[in-house]
Amino acid sequence: MEKHWPSNSIELRSSCSVETFGCPVCYFCPNSWKRVGFFTVNSAKNNSEASKGLQNESKNKLSRILWTEAAVKGIERKAGLTNSTSLWPRAVLDALSDKIEKNQWESALEIFQLLRKQHWYHPKSQTYVKLFQMLGKCKQHEQASWLFKTMLAEGLKPTIDVYTSLLGVYGLSGQLDKAFHVIDEMKAISDCKPDIRTYTVLINCCFRLSRFDLINWVYEEMSYYGLELNTVTYNCIINGYGKAGMLNDMEKALTEMLETGTCLPDIYTMNSFMWAYGNYGQIEEMEKWYDEFQHMGIEPDIQSLNILIKSYGGAGMHQKVTSVMDFMTRRYFSPTTVTFNIIIETFGRGGNIEEMERIFRMMKMQGVKPNCITYCSLVNGYSNAGLLKKIPSILRQMDNSGVIPDTPLFNCIINAYGSAGDLEMMEEMFVKMKKKQCKPDNVTFSTMIKSYTSRGMVEAASEVEDKMRHMEQYS
Template sequence: MLSNSALSPSLPSSSFLLPAPLPPQPTSAVRVPAKTRTAARLSSSPGGAGGGPKPRRRKPPSPPSEAEEVVRLLLRKSGEPLVATLGKYVRIVRTEHCFLLFEELGKRDQWLQCLEVFRWMQKQRWYIADNGIYSKLISVMGKKGQTRMAMWLFSEMRNSGCKPDSSVYNALITAHLHSRDKVKALAKASAYFDKMKGMERCQPNIVTYNILLRAYAQAGDVKQVEALFKDLEDSIVSPDTYTYNGVMDAYGKNGMIKEMETVLLRMKSNQLKPDVITFNLLIDSYGKKQAFEKMEQVFKSLLRSKEKPTLPTFNSMISNYGKARLRENAEAVFRKMTCMGFKPSYVTYESLITVYGLCDCVSRARQMFDEILETRKEVQASTLNAMLDAYCINGLPTEADRLLDAASEKGLVPNASTYKLLYKAYTKANEKELLNNLLKKMDRQGVVPNKKFFLEALEAFGSPQTEPNEPENSPRSPRILAGTS
């Protein structure tokens, strides 16, 4: 067990609910700018756990810059294409305005308009090809899953006479890591990393290492994380807090607590202060291993430190207490959270619904779900899934089926995970009628299950099972089954 000095106000954290963010990059980079203790421990004082600090007063937002005001003006103009609006204000629009436009349009999923603005920008007298602009565009395309477009921009950049640097390759690596095929993405990223090592002006920097460490940690590839960390130590690049967070995240996700603690001590010996991501990471890792005494110790250290808890801090604790069926502890964390002025997110509510489902409090879970439906404009399908799962794990498949119908009537659209969850539960309960009705609902919604759907839905049973009402060795495929009555 770690000593009190090891778990001091300078502890680490990063939650599985919130992946560790990438470190800030240069201007030319992609981005600008065992038994648990009782619940009373968390709520024994007026402030909750350890009598934590009172809610901080939020500082008023700083006034927008002149460039931000121009961008707001351009985006407020409606009823005409953005390029036409740019034409009207051509005398005042410059590179910095376009850069901010790319950022804002990316947030709005309007990546095509980013390209239109870029083409308009290239026609202006003041335009000079710049790595920073290409890095930003490559980053925007990557976040929207437009890997091919990111590659085209990389090629366009080289054709324009710009020589790639580390920031451009960092953007390209990040773009690939946003693609769906994570195995292929990691292979591509690794290839670019090796290529960077062979070019003097594109040597990997700490941002490069942190991007890859985070990616391998999320993939649970501890060997690659260790190899990359060793490579970093042998280079001239110095690790920072984000680096150690990435390595600890990999160990934490794999339940390697001792290794995680060793990295934490190394981090502190290098005079690097843990940030809130470090604290969240430790809290979640200890929680998953049900080392609640250590988890609570880290939480208290966080409250005493200069860092402050975030919503994922509380969500992680609620979720992990719930998995251990410690309802009172989870509720105490929730009270502490609200006492500190945090507004629950849909993840918070889903975690609590799951807690109540696991602790045989289905009626309380349903009460909370109904409150969400009444008070929230948008309800996530994942919240519906949490409530359906609460019914199913308590042997109430009929109630789950009724809830699905009621939710659909209120406009809450189920997703593939909803149907997998119910298909699995109905099969386990041998509810053939509910199963056939479920397939009809899927058919009406246009959801066509394939072999993968059934295999994933039934994977908990250890081996694939035949579809309902289908004889063994039936030539009919799941695709046909979806349309049967």
């Protein structure tokens, strides 16, 4: 099929779907996005009534946000410290949802215990499903086993969704034997047989653990029970092979998908192909498939464009990065935090600090809030350029904007100072890290050990090694 990719620009089609997509297992699952200007600021109409309406709406939204934040903090303080059984339902449930959304599993389970003490509490399987999904992301299979026992003790009958989410926790935690045991349990229950969603989650877990030898067994199991692969399952398979670099198998899966006649590729299929070829540096193949999927009637979304930017940036093709950015401006795509993070990382890694800082300023002007990944990219950019004097200003900006630094960010800062030989600042950041209640991990200690060792400070390196062993012993 003929391609149309000019040497200095890329062909990007104009029509774009604005549908909101959602997928439970695939890697590329963009949330809702709006088609507003990329590098423009849209002003409200010059109408006093409309202006007042917008102001009132903004005040109401702000009030709800502030109320929710206050309620969450209040309930979090009470969790584990109170025996009250008459707390306000909305406050408790909002606090629980907040912790689940942030994957703060320890706080979430404490609030869940508080929830169970309330006189108005009624067990619901959907609450357990959400908790299992969170524990899966955090790889806390032991906590999931306890939670399942708690659910049974409350008299709740497990549903297919409950079993599927429990299977996901075990699979994502590397406990495939337990995951298959869940399948066996489901088979023994007449009204709780594994369905296509269950097997799709299992396939996803096998891919994540590189257990490709089990994929065909799962296919045979599904065929035995009369279950046919659907689009979501094929997307999971395509994504799994793509991430593993098994690009021929990925293309074979697409061929099988098309041959069914009922499972049509969608935006997730397209993004998985683009990500796989872009990630492995096969830019021409990525561009070819970008064009092929559009001929199938699939138009790119913001995730597709993020993939293009990241792939071109990784290949040092900054002119094409600019082309994609220009396309986003013309076609009114709204950039996400991920979009800006990728662009900032690209220019920072390429040593173009001036452009990196310009994009960061633009991000804030557009009202897109930076996160820890944004600041990590800035730190790495300054570190590569030898501009360590700018790092303290990043921490001040984070404090002013309310972004709470996490362990990976401090690891970036510690590595920056350690690599530059500024061990005094490295140690200062390590102390500050603990003050900010960020728990050091193996990356933190390994970075410091490397810095000390490279400068012949064997005794200091040995002390850090002892701290690391102590942490592993009591973790």
